[in-house]
Amino acid sequence: MITDSHPSHRNGGPYPEDFLETPCHAVASAGHPSDTPSALCSTNLSLWYGDKPAFQAVSAMVGKGRITALVGPSGCGKSSYLMCFNRLTDLISGCRVTGHIRVGSDDVLDNSTDVVSLRRRVGMIFQKPNPFPFSIRRNFEIPLKENGISERMDIEEITEASLRSVGLWNEVKDRLGASALNLSGGQQQRLCIARALSLKPEVLLLDEPCSALDPIAGGVVEDMISGLKERYTVVIVTHNLAQARRIADEVMVFWMREGCGSLIEQGETAQIFEAPRDAITAAYVNGVRG
Amino acid sequence: MMSTSGRVSSVLAGFLIRASAVIVTGLFLWILFDLLRQGLGGLSWEFLLADPVNAGREGGIRSIWVSTLLILSVCMATAVPLGVAAAAYLAGFTREESNLAQLLRRSLEVLAAMPSIVFGLFGNALFSKLFGMGFSILSGGLTLACMVLPILIRVVEEEFRAVPSEFRMGAAALGLSRAGMLFRVLLPLALPGITVGLALGVGRALAETAALIFTSGYVDRMPGSLFDSGRSLSIHIFDLSMNVPGGDTNAYASALVLVGLLLIINGITAMAMGKRFTGRKRA
Numbered sequence: 001m002i003t004d005s006h007p008s009h010r011n012g013g014p015y016p017e018d019f020l021e022t023p024c025h026a027v028a029s030a031g032h033p034s035d036t037p038s039a040l041c042s043t044n045l046s047l048w049y050g051d052k053p054a055f056q057a058v059s060a061m062v063g064k065g066r067i068t069a070l071v072g073p074s075g076c077g078k079s080s081y082l083m084c085f086n087r088l089t090d091l092i093s094g095c096r097v098t099g100h101i102r103v104g105s106d107d108v109l110d111n112s113t114d115v116v117s118l119r120r121r122v123g124m125i126f127q128k129p130n131p132f133p134f135s136i137r138r139n140f141e142i143p144l145k146e147n148g149i150s151e152r153m154d155i156e157e158i159t160e161a162s163l164r165s166v167g168l169w170n171e172v173k174d175r176l177g178a179s180a181l182n183l184s185g186g187q188q189q190r191l192c193i194a195r196a197l198s199l200k201p202e203v204l205l206l207d208e209p210c211s212a213l214d215p216i217a218g219g220v221v222e223d224m225i226s227g228l229k230e231r232y233t234v235v236i237v238t239h240n241l242a243q244a245r246r247i248a249d250e251v252m253v254f255w256m257r258e259g260c261g262s263l264i265e266q267g268e269t270a271q272i273f274e275a276p277r278d279a280i281t282a283a284y285v286n287g288v289r290g
Numbered sequence: 291m292m293s294t295s296g297r298v299s300s301v302l303a304g305f306l307i308r309a310s311a312v313i314v315t316g317l318f319l320w321i322l323f324d325l326l327r328q329g330l331g332g333l334s335w336e337f338l339l340a341d342p343v344n345a346g347r348e349g350g351i352r353s354i355w356v357s358t359l360l361i362l363s364v365c366m367a368t369a370v371p372l373g374v375a376a377a378a379y380l381a382g383f384t385r386e387e388s389n390l391a392q393l394l395r396r397s398l399e400v401l402a403a404m405p406s407i408v409f410g411l412f413g414n415a416l417f418s419k420l421f422g423m424g425f426s427i428l429s430g431g432l433t434l435a436c437m438v439l440p441i442l443i444r445v446v447e448e449e450f451r452a453v454p455s456e457f458r459m460g461a462a463a464l465g466l467s468r469a470g471m472l473f474r475v476l477l478p479l480a481l482p483g484i485t486v487g488l489a490l491g492v493g494r495a496l497a498e499t500a501a502l503i504f505t506s507g508y509v510d511r512m513p514g515s516l517f518d519s520g521r522s523l524s525i526h527i528f529d530l531s532m533n534v535p536g537g538d539t540n541a542y543a544s545a546l547v548l549v550g551l552l553l554i555i556n557g558i559t560a561m562a563m564g565k566r567f568t569g570r571k572r573a
């Protein structure tokens with residue numbers, strides 16, 4: 001088996017033995033570059049809204065410091081899959097998740113997991129920019145104070161650094177007291193990314209962050225996301241295949257099978273687009289389907 | 291083309307709708323006009339700043355409005371924290387609708403429909419007798435708090451629910467705890483609406499008579515502390531017009547003060563509502 005040649009697993013790795021017996025491992029050896037440690041991992045993960053399955057049995061690994069794009073048609077569970085990693089699924093009534101998820105070495109779905117600290121490590125950006133309808137400054141104060149940072153100097157410093165890292169500082173530095181809702185859509189989305197970055201997360205989950213923006217603003221945000229590579233592990237849901245090809249290191253293709261979503265292929269971006277293994281992937285990336 | 295009968299019923303409906311609007315406005319204006327005609331003569335600074343003399347036939351209403359404001363303060367100081375907490379609980383801080391939440395909701399529905407005299411007797415039995423507060427402002431204020439809670443909770447709950455889920459999700463994704471989400475995000479966003487709920491509650495409390503007769507009593511002296519009995523404006527009006535021959539003029543003047551207070555509160559509410567809709571505007 002290829003299993004034995006996988007260096008990150010050969011010496012036990014960060015995962016317990018039975019964890020390695022799972023399909024997660026098989027996926028990793030099939031498409032994952034063996035030299036990158038994984039930041040996130042899901043094993044046999046399934047999610048239901050009430051009785052309706054959204055996706056079933058998804059096992060995958062996400063490489064540390066890389067950008068992984070989730071692509072596929074609407075309704076095949078990409079966004080739901082994303083929300084499992086920071087347990088935002090807890091907020092949706094009737095939502096049930098089974099399987100295993102690891103962020104670093106933590107078992108995310110375990111009842112003893114502290115979701116508040118998990119969500120500080122795993123930031124999330126939504127499709128529709130959602131700055132709080134307060135001042136720009138307050139948008140940073142709220143999460144930072146919650147996170148135990150209460151010195152005004154510290155908050156100002158982190159706010160400035162975060163806004164600089166998304167290229168928004170020069171645009172807003174003179175109006176930090178103005179409502180965040182007065183910013184344009186693209187600026188709002190960059191503000192949200194800056195706000196997430198202010199908590200120094202390890203992972204950023206992005207749920208179609210550019211789809212509610214006009215093409216130019218979307219392009220600015222996209223360039224910014226590419227710049228996050230290596231410092232952060234990024235998982236991005238996108239409907240835009242060209243975007244996935246431009247910014248992602250790796251691509252996961254979701255598809256509807258028997259009325260519910262499933263992961264049909266994962267691999268390096270070049271491999272997915274140039275030599276897809278799955279017939280549906282081939283049809284999808286060539287624009288024949290989807 | 292509309293048939294003849296359709297046209298007739300349409301005209302009739304239009305007439306009825308306009309007539310009801312005229313009747314309601316007319317009633318309000320009639321009451322206001324009657325109050326002004328009979329009460330304006332008795333209204334003066336002396337009336338507001340002097341204590342009642344001779345069972346209220348002469349003198350003013352200073353001790354009365356002081357008692358009223360004290361009762362209101364006790365009521366609000368108790369009802370607001372309890373109401374906001376209960377509303378936060380009902381507005382989905384539990385993942386599923388728990389049995390306790392359902393029980394709470396049912397209880398509130400029943401309480402909202404309860405006649406105020408029942409609250410009065412309950413307050414008398416619980417606060418005045420069992421807790422030994424006697425006829426006091428404290429006892430009256432707490433009884434009123436029980437009465438306004440159902441309204442307050444309902445309005446505040448609606449307000450919490452009206453906060454778009456994107457802010458809840460956003461706050462959760464930023465690692466805000468439940469308490470953090472409530473105090474830092476939901477409360478500031480719901481504040482204008484909470485003001486409205488408060489104003490509605492105050493309006494009900496201000497106008498209350500039956501619940502107070504048995505609890506805060508009807509001594510018209512200036513209260514020395516919260517443990518003294520105090521007569522509210524509404525009880526003063528009731529007493530002057532029913533039990534005190536020759537008290538009509540002062541009863542009308544007192545009623546005018548009460549209606550004036552209610553109108554001011556309504557005005558503040560309307561302003562808060564206006565602010566609410568501009569405050570939520572998206573750029």
